[in-house]
Amino acid sequence: MIEVLAIPPLTTVQDLGRAGYWRQGLGSAGVMDTACHRLANMALGNPPDAATLEIPLTPARLRFATRQGFALAGAACGARLDGQALPRIFAGIAAAGQVLELGVMQAGARVYLALAGGSTCRFCWARAAPSCARGSAAFEGRVLRPGDRLRAIDDRLPLLPAAGLSLEVPDLHLPRDGLVEVRALPSTEHDTFSDAACAAFWSTPYEISAQSNRQGYRLSGPVLDRDADGELRSHGIVPGIVQVPGGGQPIIQLADSATMGGYPKIAAVIEADLWRIGQARPGDRLRFLRTDLAGAAHAAAEAAALWDRLAAQLADMAAQHRAWGG
Amino acid sequence: MMLNPDQMDQLIAAMRRNRVLRLDVTHGGQRLMLELPCARDLAGATAVPGAGGRTDPATLPVPSPGIGTFAPRGGDDGLPSLSPGATVGAADVLGYIVQGPLRQAVVAPAAGILPSAGLPAPGQLFGHGRHSADPGGAAMKIDINTDMGEGFGPYAIADDDALMELCHLGQCGLRLSCGRSGHHGTHRRHGGGAGHRPGRACQLSRPHGVWPPPHGHAPA
Numbered sequence: 441m442i443e444v445l446a447i448p449p450l451t452t453v454q455d456l457g458r459a460g461y462w463r464q465g466l467g468s469a470g471v472m473d474t475a476c477h478r479l480a481n482m483a484l485g486n487p488p489d490a491a492t493l494e495i496p497l498t499p500a501r502l503r504f505a506t507r508q509g510f511a512l513a514g515a516a517c518g519a520r521l522d523g524q525a526l527p528r529i530f531a532g533i534a535a536a537g538q539v540l541e542l543g544v545m546q547a548g549a550r551v552y553l554a555l556a557g558g559s560t561c562r563f564c565w566a567r568a569a570p571s572c573a574r575g576s577a578a579f580e581g582r583v584l585r586p587g588d589r590l591r592a593i594d595d596r597l598p599l600l601p602a603a604g605l606s607l608e609v610p611d612l613h614l615p616r617d618g619l620v621e622v623r624a625l626p627s628t629e630h631d632t633f634s635d636a637a638c639a640a641f642w643s644t645p646y647e648i649s650a651q652s653n654r655q656g657y658r659l660s661g662p663v664l665d666r667d668a669d670g671e672l673r674s675h676g677i678v679p680g681i682v683q684v685p686g687g688g689q690p691i692i693q694l695a696d697s698a699t700m701g702g703y704p705k706i707a708a709v710i711e712a713d714l715w716r717i718g719q720a721r722p723g724d725r726l727r728f729l730r731t732d733l734a735g736a737a738h739a740a741a742e743a744a745a746l747w748d749r750l751a752a753q754l755a756d757m758a759a760q761h762r763a764w765g766g
Numbered sequence: 767m768m769l770n771p772d773q774m775d776q777l778i779a780a781m782r783r784n785r786v787l788r789l790d791v792t793h794g795g796q797r798l799m800l801e802l803p804c805a806r807d808l809a810g811a812t813a814v815p816g817a818g819g820r821t822d823p824a825t826l827p828v829p830s831p832g833i834g835t836f837a838p839r840g841g842d843d844g845l846p847s848l849s850p851g852a853t854v855g856a857a858d859v860l861g862y863i864v865q866g867p868l869r870q871a872v873v874a875p876a877a878g879i880l881p882s883a884g885l886p887a888p889g890q891l892f893g894h895g896r897h898s899a900d901p902g903g904a905a906m907k908i909d910i911n912t913d914m915g916e917g918f919g920p921y922a923i924a925d926d927d928a929l930m931e932l933c934h935l936g937q938c939g940l941r942l943s944c945g946r947s948g949h950h951g952t953h954r955r956h957g958g959g960a961g962h963r964p965g966r967a968c969q970l971s972r973p974h975g976v977w978p979p980p981h982g983h984a985p986a
Contacts, residue, residue: 524857526859527869529843
């Protein structure tokens with residue numbers, strides 16, 4: 441069990457989101473950075489969709505009320521456990537009473553905190569446990585605040601090296617020139633934009649503006665003008681869609697995306713790269729790399745293979761520790 | 767397994783203390799072999815914390831938590847790197863023992879100062895219990911008897927290139943069995959284990975200074 445001592449606004453409990461309610465106008469929500477959420481869960485032996493705390497602002501302080509396996513992954517934030525500096529991705533066991541402090545974020549935009557639990561791990565509010573069973577996003581639709589106490593349903597301790605485990609940090613940038621690069625498909629209204637707009641969109645970096653949140657990131661860069669006139673009827677949209685409102689500055693729809701919108705869509709960021717945006721911060725520069733459906737499918741297969749390999753390596757390590765009587 | 771990691775550490779400490787170079791135990795269908803390959807391991811025996819011997823805090827060793835290569839902290843982990851002479855607190859992360867994407871934390875056994883020679887070189891190979899913060903310690907040496915050239919097509923069971931890289935670094939001795947002297951047709955017919963890509967294994971070995979000896983034949 442862990443108690444929130446101090447935390448800035450906007451920290452929520454998230455998982456991989458809920459599917460199947462789009463047509464009722466209910467978006468998927470879920471974590472902004474699926475990669476770090478998965479890493480934190482997998483390091484503890486949790487299922488990938490177990491709930492984690494998504495912490496977008498620091499500093500924060502949390503106290504472990506009981507001996508507890510936990511994992512951190514995401515932004516580098518000078519995390520400390522009772523004053524002991526922790527790596528950016530870390531899984532270990534905290535003793536009862538130890539305090540976890542998250543400092544200023546230096547690289548990345550979000551930290552994920554997972555508690556070790558069972559295969560059906562869901563965070564529960566100690567004082568309202570029955571209500572959380574259905575919740576796949578923030579409980580009661582609100583953010584966490586000091587005094588909240590959370591526990592994992594299954595209190596088992598994970599099999600980990602004595603001094604803790606870290607994992608290779610996924611590279612936020614594709615290997616080019618330090619920009620956050622995301623692969624995207626041309627979307628329905630792509631060809632209604634001018635040739636100059638299309639050329640600029642696919643070649644010029646855009647800056648992530650301060651008008652950015654879980655619903656979407658508003659970008660600033662070359663103005664994207666359309667050859668077509670008139671408004672569109674509202675239509676379905678999903679996370680990753682890049683809309684261009686009247687001002688010509690694109691908006692990327694993200695985890696809390698609306699389900700409907702009427703702005704023309706120039707592109708759709710592929711699912712495998714959405715996590716990169718989730719760790720990008722206002723002021724970071726972002727470039728779109730054009731791909732096609734085959735490229736998107738290849739990226740998805742690569743990502744799935746990577747998670748499978750990591751799961752196998754973690755299982756090997758756990759088996760080794762189990763054999764050692766850990 | 768017959769021993770847990772703590773018991774293994776105690777056993778290794780006892781070997782150093784008693785100047786035992788090699789221990790081979792078989793019990794309940796399991797076999798444990800521990801080997802201290804060089805004199806340095808014995809010289810450090812008195813510095814093992816909790817081993818009952820004299821402890822010199824200036825040379826306190828840090829046992830490796832597993833088998834893998836060393837990576838210092840300060841890369842992409844968000845922690846500041848440590849220079850020789852840096853002050854560290856007890857249980858501070860010094861670096862990692864890396865196995866693929868997994869990094870087992872190597873932590874300081876006590877508060878103190880890093881020796882002037884600093885931490886081991888990145889990529890240095892360690893076995894379980896080796897002194898990962900002992901700058902003078904040689905890398906663990908492994909003798910490998912391997913049947914190379916067996917990974918082909920969908921059978922990605924062998925990474926010959928990675929193995930050769932280790933040999934190039936002088937971190938293992940190698941007895942390479944790749945059917946160099948055998949008649950490939952004979953091997954294939956009689957299951958002699960020549961490997962499906964013996965030529966490639968031989969080709970890989972030469973730039974790394976490894977010359978494959980003849981491979982034993984299965985009876986024809």
